[in-house]
Amino acid sequence: MTSMDKVYKKYREMKMNPQKLMDELGIEITDASAADSLGMGIVRKETDLNNEEKQFLLAVERGDIPTARHFLEESQIYFNININCVDPLGRTAILISIENENIEMMELLLIYNVELGDALLHAINEENVEAVEMILANQTTNKKDLSGFLGGVPSSSFTPDITPIKLAAHRDNYEIIKILLDRGDNIAKPHDVRCNCPECIAKVNEDSLNHSRSRINAYRALASPSLMALSSKDPILTAFELSWELKRLSRLENEFKNEYEQLAKQSQDFAVDLLDQTRGSNELELILNYDPNGPVDEDNDRMNLSRLKLAIKYKQKKFVAHPNCQQLLASLWYEGLPGFRRRHIVFKVLLTVSVCLLYPILSLMYMVAPKSPFGLFMRRPFIKFICHSASYMTFLFLLILASQRIESIINFSGEDGGSTKISREVRGAPPTSIEWMILAYVAGLVWAEVKQLWNDGAKTYVQDMWNILDFATNSLYIATFALKLVAYLRVEDEKRNGDPRADLSRGNWDAYDPNLISEGLFAAANIFSSLKLIYIFTVNPQLGPLQISLGRMVMDIMNFLFIAVLVIFSYACGVNQLYWYYAEARTKACNDCLALAVTLDDRSNCECDKTLANLFEILQTLYFAMYGLVDIKHFELDEPHEFTQFVGKLMFGSYSGIMIIVLLNMLIAMLSTSFQIISNDADTEWKYARSKLWMSYFEEGETVPTPFNIIPTPKSMWHILLWIRDALCTCTKKAKRSKWQSIRKLMKRVNERETRYQAVMRDLVKRYIMKRQKAGQTEGVTEDDLNEIKQDISSFRYELLEILRNNGMKTPNASNQRMNNSKTSRNQRRKKIIP
16 A cells, blocks of 8 residues: 555545644655645745846846846846746746747847856747847857756756757758758767667667657658758758658557658658759759769760669659659650650551551561661560560460360371360370460560569569569469479370370379369469459559559458458367267268269269368358358258257357458458548559559660560670670770770769759759748748737837936836736736646
8 A cells, every 4th residue: 555545544534634644644745636636735836036036037028128137237236136047937038038039138138148058949949040040159159058958957848869950950940950050060860770789778778768759859850851951962862761761660660650651751742842843854854864873874865764763662652653753754655656645546556556466577677686777666665565565465365275275176187197186184295386385475474584583683573562473473384384294204104104094084183183283273373364464554544543442452351361261260160179070970971872872873862061071171161151152051960969050050140240241341341441542642653653664664675575585686695795705805904094094084974963963953952942931921920920029019118118218208117017017927927828
């Protein structure tokens, strides 16, 4: 029992005076709520202020400069006034003047060297640029400490990790940030959230919440657009990297997920705002092609779009979907086809169909003469896309022919001159002509994926789910042909050994025969190949957003399936425990029936129920029960065990209620909500996905579609010879001299590129700042503006009274003025205490 519990107990028993009771027990109450519960009132003792100090602070608050000067002068003579005294709100005179934005009063206080404490932080928090300049100038003159402490006591308004530059970045005040940066202030990037250095471990052990908050404060400052614009040589790249880091932190620190996501969005918007300030294609191309670490191309006409690739890598969807980027990408996409988008739909269809039909001829002509007009036409991104799409359509057409068993329809002449059919009922049948063509296409697809994996790297490759789908599809095709080869070799071996299993009919094959497994894998691969058409539909403005919405809702379906599988497995275990004996009896009866049917050669009357035979069958039964395909009669028993049958039906009924009524309707609600959220950003998502598709066709190489890409071309052989020459040839002195000359030329081009980019970036930052300042000027009158006007009027009033008094005119004395304005002062203080 705590001391407070003892007080409560004895107080209720003895009805003793609470204060007397506490004196007896020797307990000092510091909790206001506990005191209120005992019927006591605690008077919070404030700093004692004498009458002169109260009048001094009141004069400062009202802007009475003559009276304040009088008290300041007296403080140096009589020492009965502490100019650093604090009012009940914890404010010193300098803080009051900052809050009222009274610059003249601040000048007066700084002349008499009042203690500043955290005055600089308060000035920054009020975004008072003049006050910040005055305090910094006073610090430089008098060498005062502005760390935010007053008399060794930490600031009550700001946490210890808040520095002037951080607070200015939180307020995103461009002028104050520039002043502090010119002074030499900076913000250090916080340690990684998983950092295990002694400093981080000590801070976590001391106060984990304060450590996390200090990291958020640092990143909130780093995400300031004004700070990035002033302190970074490449603000766009800084915004990309910071946004990516903040998204990562939102996943690692779920407690502050909303804060980090908001900061990540702020960084993305800053990059988009800078891009919005571009004027003309030259600036846009320079920004999107800039790569500080990339090679300098001598061919200035070539677009490498390095910055746009970086935006795609960091998933800056708003940046990529910006109209400026989309306009440039569209012009590159239809390069070589001037005015194609403005042509009539008939011309577009005719051109597309013609390229689709002639893509084999165009591919062969490019392989022979890549620099010819037809070869250059083939390299156009839009034409390349049509050729690759036509090639993939041909591949799907071959899959359809294979699935329709076209070989069984076509007659071939046998050795005896008769007509035979290539049938799939033969074990280990050799590949047909259609299968050989499919194998060639699969080889081309695999080679294309290998080249993409080599160029992009494994990490970038696996981040795209379409690449995972391609990898799975190609793996299934490879496994299919490998099993067919195994089956063919096995049957040939059986034929050589005279094994009768080589000529078994299909109905007598082993359940896990390589032919059957290969057909199952081939069927699954066909499904994945057909679904790949959705990726091609990304370029369509109608089907593209729908495809993006469906893809994003897959995650909701996966989350639902996790819960659904858990429910199904739980009920399956219960049903299996309840029906194990009856399932064995049914299985035994079914086996006896089958044996009798085999003996009589009549299986028409033998019906076997395997819905509850084992755990695997029960899982299938419960799954198909979601679609209403399982009747309740399967849970009825032939034995007179009514209680067991009742429990089984009750389990099936409760399962149906949970799955059909609760979970399926929950899934519908989830999908509806997700679709509504996704549809709001469907245009941005679609443009981002379309840009990724377009960018894949802007790259050099992979011009020839499958299966022509597996054929060695003169161009590829020439590149191989050049690589061998560069690897084997030794460097001569002349080569070294030419190498140094080329290095000097390269450095010159790098400097020119950097100079052009920095000039454009400075222009973008200036336009961005001007736009923000104009937006701030259009705002209406605020409460701060009214308070500033009131303070100016009050200061002018007392200055006028002082002038009249000095000229011998009769004016009200200070006491009358104080009585007249006491009500106003009390109201102002009451507003500050009770907002």
